[in-house]
Amino acid sequence: MSTETDFVALIGDTANRFLRDQYGFTDRRPDDLSRTFDRDRFWAAFMELGCQALLLPEDADGAAQDVTAALPVLEALGQEVLTSPFAVTAAVAPLILGNAEEPLRTAILKKIAAGLHRLAMSAEDLSLSPSAPPTTLEITIHENTIALNGTTHMVIEAGQASAFLLRASRSGSVDRFVFIPAHTPGISLTDYNLYDGSSAATIQCRDVNLPSASMIVVPDDMALNLANRFALCAVAEGLGTARRLWSELRDYLGLREAFSQRLSNFQVLRHRIVDMVSSLNAIEAGLAMLVEAESGRDDRDRRKLIHTALSEFRAHGIKVGKEAVQLHGAIGAMQEHVAAAGLTRLTVLNELAADQWGNERAMKALLQQDILNGTVSPLF
Amino acid sequence: MKTISLKLNAEAEALAAEARAFFTTALPDNLREQVKRQNTTLPIEEQKDWHRVMDARGWGGHGLPLADGGPGWDDEVYYAFLREMALADVPRPMLYGLRMLAPTLAKFGTADQKARYLPGIVSGDTMWCQAFSEPNAGSDLAALKCKAVLNGDHYVISGTKIWTTEAHVSDALFGLFRTDSSGRKQAGISFLMMPIDVPGLTIRPLHLLEGTHEVNELHFDDVRVPVIDRLGEEGDGWRLAKFLLEIERLESAEVSRSWAIYRTITEFLSSEAAATRGICDDPGALDQLSKLHQRLVSLDAQERLLVKRGEAALREQAPFLKLLGTPLFQDLAEFLMILVGVPAQIQLSEQERQGRPVLGPDTATFAAASFYLKRTTSIYGGASEVLKDLIARPYWRKA
Ligand SMILES: Cc1cc2nc3c(=O)[nH]c(=O)nc-3n(C[C@H](O)[C@H](O)[C@H](O)COP(=O)(O)OP(=O)(O)OC[C@H]3O[C@@H](n4cnc5c(N)ncnc54)[C@H](O)[C@@H]3O)c2cc1C
Numbered sequence: 001m002s003t004e005t006d007f008v009a010l011i012g013d014t015a016n017r018f019l020r021d022q023y024g025f026t027d028r029r030p031d032d033l034s035r036t037f038d039r040d041r042f043w044a045a046f047m048e049l050g051c052q053a054l055l056l057p058e059d060a061d062g063a064a065q066d067v068t069a070a071l072p073v074l075e076a077l078g079q080e081v082l083t084s085p086f087a088v089t090a091a092v093a094p095l096i097l098g099n100a101e102e103p104l105r106t107a108i109l110k111k112i113a114a115g116l117h118r119l120a121m122s123a124e125d126l127s128l129s130p131s132a133p134p135t136t137l138e139i140t141i142h143e144n145t146i147a148l149n150g151t152t153h154m155v156i157e158a159g160q161a162s163a164f165l166l167r168a169s170r171s172g173s174v175d176r177f178v179f180i181p182a183h184t185p186g187i188s189l190t191d192y193n194l195y196d197g198s199s200a201a202t203i204q205c206r207d208v209n210l211p212s213a214s215m216i217v218v219p220d221d222m223a224l225n226l227a228n229r230f231a232l233c234a235v236a237e238g239l240g241t242a243r244r245l246w247s248e249l250r251d252y253l254g255l256r257e258a259f260s261q262r263l264s265n266f267q268v269l270r271h272r273i274v275d276m277v278s279s280l281n282a283i284e285a286g287l288a289m290l291v292e293a294e295s296g297r298d299d300r301d302r303r304k305l306i307h308t309a310l311s312e313f314r315a316h317g318i319k320v321g322k323e324a325v326q327l328h329g330a331i332g333a334m335q336e337h338v339a340a341a342g343l344t345r346l347t348v349l350n351e352l353a354a355d356q357w358g359n360e361r362a363m364k365a366l367l368q369q370d371i372l373n374g375t376v377s378p379l380f
Numbered sequence: 381m382k383t384i385s386l387k388l389n390a391e392a393e394a395l396a397a398e399a400r401a402f403f404t405t406a407l408p409d410n411l412r413e414q415v416k417r418q419n420t421t422l423p424i425e426e427q428k429d430w431h432r433v434m435d436a437r438g439w440g441g442h443g444l445p446l447a448d449g450g451p452g453w454d455d456e457v458y459y460a461f462l463r464e465m466a467l468a469d470v471p472r473p474m475l476y477g478l479r480m481l482a483p484t485l486a487k488f489g490t491a492d493q494k495a496r497y498l499p500g501i502v503s504g505d506t507m508w509c510q511a512f513s514e515p516n517a518g519s520d521l522a523a524l525k526c527k528a529v530l531n532g533d534h535y536v537i538s539g540t541k542i543w544t545t546e547a548h549v550s551d552a553l554f555g556l557f558r559t560d561s562s563g564r565k566q567a568g569i570s571f572l573m574m575p576i577d578v579p580g581l582t583i584r585p586l587h588l589l590e591g592t593h594e595v596n597e598l599h600f601d602d603v604r605v606p607v608i609d610r611l612g613e614e615g616d617g618w619r620l621a622k623f624l625l626e627i628e629r630l631e632s633a634e635v636s637r638s639w640a641i642y643r644t645i646t647e648f649l650s651s652e653a654a655a656t657r658g659i660c661d662d663p664g665a666l667d668q669l670s671k672l673h674q675r676l677v678s679l680d681a682q683e684r685l686l687v688k689r690g691e692a693a694l695r696e697q698a699p700f701l702k703l704l705g706t707p708l709f710q711d712l713a714e715f716l717m718i719l720v721g722v723p724a725q726i727q728l729s730e731q732e733r734q735g736r737p738v739l740g741p742d743t744a745t746f747a748a749a750s751f752y753l754k755r756t757t758s759i760y761g762g763a764s765e766v767l768k769d770l771i772a773r774p775y776w777r778k779a
Binding site (some may be wrong): 153335 | 412450516518519520523542543554586587588589590591595653656657658659660664683712717718719720721722723724725727730748749751752755756758759760763764765768
């Protein structure tokens with residue numbers, strides 16, 4: 001009988017092999033660029049592996065695993081620079097959906113487990129310091145129904161979602177999340193492509209009527225939980241991409257010749273490759289911080305871990321992307337090349353996860369408070 | 381003692397004022413807006429039309445001596461003019477013809493070559509591209525293999541060139557070709573010029589990391605070029621290319637265009653979008669702004685000192701300017717992109733095609749595209765790593 005760890009390793013391994021062999025970057029890239037990549041087919045095939053059920057509760061046909069079980073899958077997606085609704089659908093949205101009323105809760109989670117749902121959320125709700133323009137979505141409560149009006153921007157992969165999970169306000173009350181099937185009357189989408197090949201949309205709601213049960217009341221720490229989980233997904237994916245860029249570059253420098261020798265003979269390039277490994281280590285340490293932040297610490301420590309991990313991800317993730325382009329020379333700056341795709345993906349992941357200045361400001365405020373309180377101690 | 385003054389001479393100051401006034405009235409708003417928003421792919425006809433306007437003003441051949449159709453400015457006046465162009469969001473003039481080939485032609489061309497090629501460059505009617513690099517000859521340019529075999533009064537060219545900027549919108553090309561493989565690899569290279577529609581030449585588009593079509597791959601299949609279109613002697617190509625590339629390096633320090641991005645940054649910082657996100661008075665952002673400003677002022681001063689010290693100093697020290705200038709240019713673009721935030725990541729060309737408004741402030745439009753594109757500035761015109769090597773080489777040369 002296989003242990004739990006074996007099961008997790010097996011899923012990670014299977015996802016890795018499946019993505020590499022069937023949706024590998026090099027073979028897939030021309031379709032990405034001509035926008036003929038069949039996302040529906042990919043999603044359907046990917047769901048057959050069952051990764052989407054890893055983090056879901058058992059009563060919804062999930063494997064009830066700890067968040068670390070999803071990391072190999074996220075990293076494998078990053079390795080192939082493959083954007084997808086996986087993170088939001090399988091790792092982030094279930095945090096909110098767990099609070100939905102029954103029978104809606106189990107019904108939706110079971111559909112996710114079966115691979116029948118793709119969910120989209122707004123970048124604003126996935127970050128503690130978002131740079132997306134703020135939502136104006138408002139709820140009006142009627143007897144058995146609710147009505148939604150307003151606009152939410154930067155809803156990630158909204159165009160291919162079966163439902164949206166958006167935050168809306170209600171005057172005199174705290175925000176709620178609303179589960180909105182994609183084809184509900186009154187919804188209009190303005191889709192845009194992002195530089196990394198993913199898409200996002202502005203969603204406008206005009207008198208969108210939904211059953212009251214679509215409204216999900218969440219606990220106070222939900223914003224923190226969502227930001228923690230999304231940061232974890234972004235950094236795990238980014239780590240996969242960064243590792244891929246590094247190994248591609250190492251191989252290229254070992255093959256490419258200039259001035260009658262391999263580029264890997266030049267000391268300055270060897271040093272740069274070594275510095276990139278330090279960056280990979282820093283991103284991985286950030287990922288570990290985000291896992292730690294998930295494990296039930298006090299809010300202030302969690303925030304510090306998230307802010308630090310995201311600062312490190314920005315500094316080192318984008319640096320690895322830039323180095324991969326620079327040290328490949330012109331070929332690395334071509335749209336078909338994994339270095340170019342990796343740099344755009346790492347940049348977009350960073351921009352989605354946090355506004356650099358907002359992130360740093362929030363961290364500084366926490367540290368300032370620590371100084372005032374005299375409560376300075378190591379985080380772990 | 382070498383001059384230590386940063387003041388431009390009176391003629392340069394006067395020309396700067398004149399140019400500023402001219403650009404304010406003569407530059408079409410549409411072009412100004414595009415450049416200001418960092419759009420690097422302007423329609424070629426609009427660029428040519430604008431060049432003709434400048435030519436009518438007597439500035440079509442700016443940078444060239446009087447005898448070759450230019451206004452005959454000294455370095456300081458020329459520098460002041462370039463600065464005003466950048467600050468007024470004037471499209472960058474056709475780089476390869478005017479800035480690179482024209483001075484090289486003026487110095488090394490025959491009277492016949494000058495008469496045939498310089499007027500088209502000055503008027504803006506002929507757009508040129510530069511075909512030096514090959515798949516296996518980039519930094520190590522002398523390793524180039526694309527062959528030109530002398531056959532009577534023609535060369536017959538076969539092989540591949542790559543990364544040729546703007547070949548798809550050019551009227552003519554100049555390039556380096558191997559005419560002899562027997563000796564030192566630098567020795568057997570010749571410099572040839574030809575029309576872009578010469579039979580046997582095919583152009584394949586390549587797309588840069590954010591999607592623009594700027595560079596190309598060229599295939600030469602027995603392309604015939606008359607010997608009279610060889611610049612310099614046979615085997616002289618390496619010397620000519622070095623002369624020409626040194627001009628490119630000076631241009632690519634991008635000081636003036638960095639000031640233009642800096643200004644866009646400050647405009648964004650005073651916008652409502654920045655206020656909503658609490659950026660305009662964010663100490664972290666201001667700290668970064670101040671550091672970028674400091675680097676820019678220092679680079680500007682270094683460039684100006686060299687301009688004042690004259691042609692020889694400028695050529696010798698130009699690689700330093702590029703080494704400092706390109707990362708600064710890149711960092712400014714990155715700073716702007718990060719300030720704008722996630723709306724900057726919307727791929728604009730598609731938005732425009734679909735006629736939809738862009739999310740976020742106007743400044744967002746090309747902020748990310750500009751960041752991605754500017755990664756290439758430290759690759760072309762001599763990659764930074766190789767430039768440093770070139771600079772260091774003479775330090776240990778025996779006296
Ligand atoms: C946008 C763009 C436009 C261009 N336009 C033109 C054009 O119009 N015409 C044209 O002819 N060419 C053009 N180029 C090509 C450009 O000149 C080359 O890309 C450049 O010379 C570098 O060559 P490479 O790309 O082959 O890189 P490589 O030479 O393969 O270098 C790869 C990496 O190795 C490093 N490296 C190489 N040698 C050494 C060394 N000895 N020591 C340390 N590091 C080293 C380089 O710095 C680089 O980071 C363009 C390139 C780009 C990106």
